[in-house]
Amino acid sequence: MxxxxxxxxxxxxxxxLSFKGDITKDLLSSVYQIxxxxxxxxxxxxxxxxxxxxxxxECLQNMYHHMESLQTANTADDAEINSSAIFVIGRTGDQxxxxxxxxxFLHTDSADSLKEKIDVINNMNxxxxxxxxxxxxxxxxxxxxxxxxxxxxEIARKSGxxxxxxxKPISDKFSFFTLSVTVN
Amino acid sequence: xxxxxxxxxxNKTPTVKFNGDTGVLEISGKSIPENSLGFYQPLFTxxxxxxxxxxxxxxxxxxxxxxxxxxxxxxxxIFRKVEAIKKSGKGDVAVLWHYEADxxxxxxxxxxxxxxxxLAFTLIEI
Numbered sequence: 001m002x003x004x005x006x007x008x009x010x011x012x013x014x015x016x017l018s019f020k021g022d023i024t025k026d027l028l029s030s031v032y033q034i035x036x037x038x039x040x041x042x043x044x045x046x047x048x049x050x051x052x053x054x055x056x057x058e059c060l061q062n063m064y065h066h067m068e069s070l071q072t073a074n075t076a077d078d079a080e081i082n083s084s085a086i087f088v089i090g091r092t093g094d095q096x097x098x099x100x101x102x103x104x105f106l107h108t109d110s111a112d113s114l115k116e117k118i119d120v121i122n123n124m125n126x127x128x129x130x131x132x133x134x135x136x137x138x139x140x141x142x143x144x145x146x147x148x149x150x151x152x153x154e155i156a157r158k159s160g161x162x163x164x165x166x167x168k169p170i171s172d173k174f175s176f177f178t179l180s181v182t183v184n
Numbered sequence: 185x186x187x188x189x190x191x192x193x194x195n196k197t198p199t200v201k202f203n204g205d206t207g208v209l210e211i212s213g214k215s216i217p218e219n220s221l222g223f224y225q226p227l228f229t230x231x232x233x234x235x236x237x238x239x240x241x242x243x244x245x246x247x248x249x250x251x252x253x254x255x256x257x258x259x260x261x262i263f264r265k266v267e268a269i270k271k272s273g274k275g276d277v278a279v280l281w282h283y284e285a286d287x288x289x290x291x292x293x294x295x296x297x298x299x300x301x302x303l304a305f306t307l308i309e310i
Contacts, residue, residue, distance in 0.1 A: 025218055029196060032216070047286060050250075054289070057216050057252050064218050130296075137256060138300045150253035158289070 014091040022083040023064050023104075031060065035089065052098040052183040054158045058151040059179060060087060063102040066177070070105060081105045081174055092182055101180040108175045111167045121152055122162045129157045160184040186237070189230045197223050198248060202230055207239025207275070209266070212247035215255040224258035231265045238275040242266055247282040247310070248290070256293075263301045270303060279305045 010018065017034060019027070035056060039049045063085055071082055085104035092099045106114070124132060133153045156163055164180040186204035193199035193213040201210040209231070217223050244266055251259065263279065270277040279301075281294035291307060298305035 028218065033195060047288070050287065050289065053250065054252075057250070061216075061218055061252060061254070068218075134296055134300065137260060137296070150256060154253050 015088055016091065017089045018087070020084065020086040023060070023067050023085050023087075025064075028060055028064060032057070048098075048183065051158045051160075055155050055181060055183050056089065056098075056100055058155050058158075059100045059102050059181065062151045062155075062179065063087065063104045066104045066106050070107070073107075078174075097182050097184060099180065099182045101178065103176060103178045105170070105174050106177050108167075108169060108173060111175050111177065114177070115165065115167065117149060117152060118163050118165050121156045124156070126157070126160075129153060133157060155179075155181055158183070186230070186234050189227065191226075200227060202227070202234070204234050205239065207242040208245060209242065209262075210245040210247065211259075211262075212245075214249050215251040215259075217252075217255070220252070220254040220258045224255075224261070227258075228261060228265065231262065235265065235269050235272075235274070238269050240275050242269060242275055242277045244277070244279045245282070246279070246294075249284070251293075260297065260300065263297055263303065267301050267303050277303055279303050280308055281305055282308045282310050285309050 016038060017031065019031070021027075032053075035053065039053065042049065067083070067085055085102065087100070087102045090099050091097065121129070121132070133150065136150055136153065152163065159181045161182050161184060164178075166178040168176040168178070170176050188204060189200060189202040191197070191200040196214065196217045198211050198213040198215045201208070201212075203209070215223075244262070246259070266277045266279075269275055279297075281297070283290035283294060291309075294305060294307045
């Protein structure tokens with residue numbers, strides 16, 4: 001393995017932190033700590049840093065819940081599908097913006113509704129997003145997984161950008177879902 | 185009288201100080217657990233018990249730096265539970281929502297809850 005090549009590419013792409021593997025609660029705790037320390041040393045607008053941290057938490061937890069669903073359903077025979085995902089945290093746009101990309105497996109069955117959900121959110125302006133967030137917050141029952149779709153709304157609200165996504169079919173049952181967002 | 189509920193904060197969960205004698209229910213720090221329901225369930229149970237015989241005045245003090253969307257549902261549930269105390273006529277209830285200076289998002293979050301809950305919200309800049 002050419003680790004120097006990987007290093008050069010990460011350096012060129014302004015990657016702050018990258019991980020591939022099982023997404024556990026402990027891992028996420030460590031990531032939050034690493035990023036918080038990193039942010040303290042970044043000479044950036046504190047508001048932007050806070051927004052980025054919010055978006056980061058929602059993106060990583062969204063991925064965590066996808067994996068949790070796969071593991072709970074236990075329908076994937078493939079260990080890789082059950083326990084592996086990837087995320088990359090970096091800087092873009094002359095290092096002024098933060099970016100987060102996550103990639104995880106999910107049931108192809110759930111891809112369409114997720115795509116639809118993101119499309120609806122991507123077509124909303126800031127005022128509509130706030131109204132939609134309040135409507136969802138006030139009306140939906142608390143689920144054990146938490147979200148109730150609020151996470152995706154908050155990613156759009158706090159980032160101030162459209163959410164990028166891709167669904168790559170990898171077998172008859174599973175797809176690889178990519179979510180990417182830049183925080184202005 | 186109900187025992188106080190004290191929970192030490194972590195880097196993902198807030199510090200909780202619920203005092204049944206004074207009626208001060210304080211949540212501070214960060215609230216970003218993956219499964220918020222697991223963390224908040226004991227708080228719900230405590231408030232349900234407290235609601236039987238609440239202090240004459242209940243003051244909910246929220247001093248959060250960050251909270252995730254799964255916590256946002258739990259916070260709403262806490263507000264609904266204390267809102268019920270007021271509606272039952274057993275005691276008065278006020279919410280003190282603290283936010284750091286310049287944190288417009290946290291201030292707006294307080295206004296959001298204010299619009300969903302029939303209680304007096306006071307927004308306090310710290």
